[in-house]
Amino acid sequence: MTTAGLEDVVATTSRICDLDGELGKLTYYGVDIHDLAQHSSFEETAYLLWHGKLPTQAQLAETESALHSSRALPGRLIDLMHLLPPSMSPMNVLRTVISALVAFDSDPSDTSAPANERRAIRLTAVLPTIVMAWNRIREGLAPVEPLDNGSHAANILYQLTGKLPDEYTAHALDIALILHADHELNASTFAARVTAGTKADMYASVVSALSALSGPLHGGANEQVIRMLHKMNDISKVEPYLEDALARKERIMGFGHRVYRTEDPRATHLRAMSKELGERTGDSRWYEMSQVTEAYIKEHKHLNANVDFYSASVYYMMGIPIDLDTPIFASSRIAGWTAHILEQYANNRLIRPRAEYVGQKVTEYTPIDERG
């Protein structure tokens, strides 16, 4: 039996992430996402995803230090970015530069698990450096060197402006990164595992994941959400906008989910952060418009907000440019992708499903000059 979009098809086994769409429950190696959001850091969560257990103090310190020392980008990749047209989308630049990063791997022939674990750290550390360097280069500015200490979240915000972020904003971004770090067999993770399943290298697998993430039905939704809020622009315009959009059968970005039939547990935290950021920045408009949108879509379409909905206003109020929303998602999900790639390599079998053939069974070959 075929299932469009592989809906509900179980395509692999995994120990990394468990997702209960009916209960709205999400765990990484059994640790509840709410506990991680409340108590963990992105670095600790990444360690959990890579190693299957929470780190000791020493293991965490070692991972943080490895991440710090892997943040810098080879100068030739900065040169490569200078050659790209400033209009190129950050997601397209990201996959291009990650693809080129393979040339700077000290020993591409080493496909051992420790070498791939080192690559996972390097890719995680360097990914936001590429995003933030591109954001500066396209504006004709010199990239900001990454911090040689501090959290992944603080370093992302620092490279955006060259100024250290305040404690609250860095902490809020850290939580957002934890919430986005993994999500079972979503489209980009599946793409990564399909590529890894051919024994292609980790860079190629991450390029597949980035490509899948960029689409508006997946990670690209957060950018579309903030664009929609800008079109509405005022709380009084929210309902008329949505009425028109639904009448035109448009999809409202940031709503609906293939698996969740209830509140996305990640949205719970992002909603609260959006509210708090509105209060702190003195501009609650984005949160308020989001709230009205959420209530309207719930009433008229019975759909819940997903992770992309409130993350859009959260990132916007943090001063993150709109088209960097999806790259910020990638700056977190890279931990999950690389964990899944490591898991795929460790117990590999080529992923090669079948298609049900629904075309014509026999077609005679007609010579070209006889075709009408």
Ligand code: CMC
């Ligand atoms: N707005 C309006 N209608 C919707 C939406 C939406 N966002 N989502 C689903 N529907 C409707 C859809 O039109 C269909 O109605 P009908 O049966 O009358 O044609 C019904 O709900 C079922 O939709 P579906 O496309 O069969 O459901 P799916 O499981 O394939 O869709 C989805 C999942 C995420 C692609 C979809 O909900 C969607 O397009 N959402 C908007 C994009 C979005 O927010 N993506 C982010 C997903 S979560 C995080 C991530 O992956 O980044």
